[in-house]
Amino acid sequence: MHRYITKRLLLIIPTLLGAAMIIFFMLRLIPGDVCEVRLAGTGLFVDEAEIELCREKLGLTKPILVQFYTFVSGYVTWDLGESMWTGKPITHEIAIRFKLSIQVAIMATLVAVLIAIPLGVISAVKQDTWVDYVVRSFSIAGIAMPSFWLGILIILGLLIGSQKFFGEPWMPPIYYVSPFEDFWRNMSQLIWPAVATGYRYSAVVTRMTRSALLEVLREDYIRTARAKGMIEKVIINRHALKNSMLPVLTIVGIEFAFLMGGLVVTEQVFNLNGLGRLFVESVGAQDFNLTQQLVMLVVLVAVLTNFLVDLVYAWLDPRIRYG
């Protein structure tokens, strides 16, 4: 097991290096950079020399391999560089937004799991009845509905609803407060984006729960349990559900790793100052440093989550042995 863990952890390094190469060279493939966006974007006449000076300052004139070396060696010295747009250290830019995004991500996962597992179980137990059809339609709709549109609808509903009931429109607060400072204020801000991203997430998990449970319910030991007269509830909860949780766990892990993608749009809708929004802004400003670091962060989260899911898998299912 230890050997397996070491091997997997070591394999992460080439993956990250590959991702670093792809993102680094892709961003520099096409002409245009942050200096042009910043100086020429104002619409005023800009001296070519001024742009050149700006590039010089940001190190964009150095040979590309030197730039790549600076980028990668930054991970060893823990110096991720500065944002080309704001000039502040990237670690700082990420740190001030990380809490918000990770909180929304965790809350969205909770929302998803709390909705998905009961629904998936009901849908599997009542297979091919109207309950099943309703649950399945609900989850297919969740996959089709863009989360930013759901976010817009939630805001519309909140505004119109509060107008109707309290006489004045209410909007979730815009500034982030830590949940340890003001729990309710924090919740009233973040619960809505968590629901908007969580719905889609839950749809995927519901489908997986349903199909995994249906598979397990066809096993021989379920028939045995029924034959010996066990209560159906116990069969479902103890025998079937536990054994069907493995694929569900995988899908929860994969979706969590990719949650960042959902946050990119949701944070925009709810005006949240999180990592997703930072990413969109950095792309718009052609801030290469920031974009590549954020992409690397997302890839790191994805790779680590996959690794953790594999480990938990082995821990939950003694039949799986990694050698």
Added chain:
Amino acid sequence: MAIAETATEYILPEDVRDPWYVRFGGLMRRQPLGTAGAFIVILMVLATIFAEVISPYDPEMISFETMLVPPSISHWMGTDAFGRDILTRIIYGARTALFVGFTAAFVGSTLGLVLGVASAYFGGFFDLVVQRLVDILMAFPLIVLALAVVATLGPGTLNVVIAITIPFIPQCARVVRSSALAIREIPYVDAARALGFSHSRIILRHMVPNVMAPYLIMVTTFVGHAILLEASLSYLGLGVQEPTAAWGLMLQGGAEEYAESAPWVPIFPGLAITLAVFGFNLFGDALRDLLDPRLRAR
């Protein structure tokens, strides 16, 4: 010889299958959701082809007399802040969505198909390199990779197509490779090699036709994904640009400003996206059931 003579008497009867409409009806009964999906897809295709004929207005005509008119007989879905008819823009938006969706899905999965089959066929070092590359690309969330491509190329309809195509290639390559690995072991591939056929001929003529089922399933699923992705990118302002009609673009800056005055502005385009993706997903699911029951688990 006698056997052969008697055998000739058993000529296959005339086509005993039911006429096509009866078979089609049976298919509809067995796959009601898939039929619904196909219906939505066909509706979208028709809207795309006949956009000029069916849409009541000009999608790019700005009119200040008709700004934010609520839904009425003359404007079924109301008008937006520039006085443009929303129904018209939704019909033209179907054109954008289908163009981006089909092109990205088709090109992405076809490149993935060739890469996946080649990877399985050659094996060895080539396979290893391709698979590591696929691993790396698949560690990027779809929209993050697409955004990174947009960061490189800049916004615009064609760049959006490229941005959406690239993440599809590794996904399709992975699925196709696993099917192609099984086919590679079947003796006819060895036979083809023994006959001295070139690698490209074996890959394209002998192996590719046999992985058509997973390929077609991937294409239909990708169209739905691509429509959603295009809408997200356009919503973020990094996709299709004004004045082109695109659903995601129509949702831009919709919520707060229009909540009280014009809720119809954000509602209808979102409904169109949901319906379109819904249709392609249902269609894809039904196709999967028909073509390859083994893939049903996922």
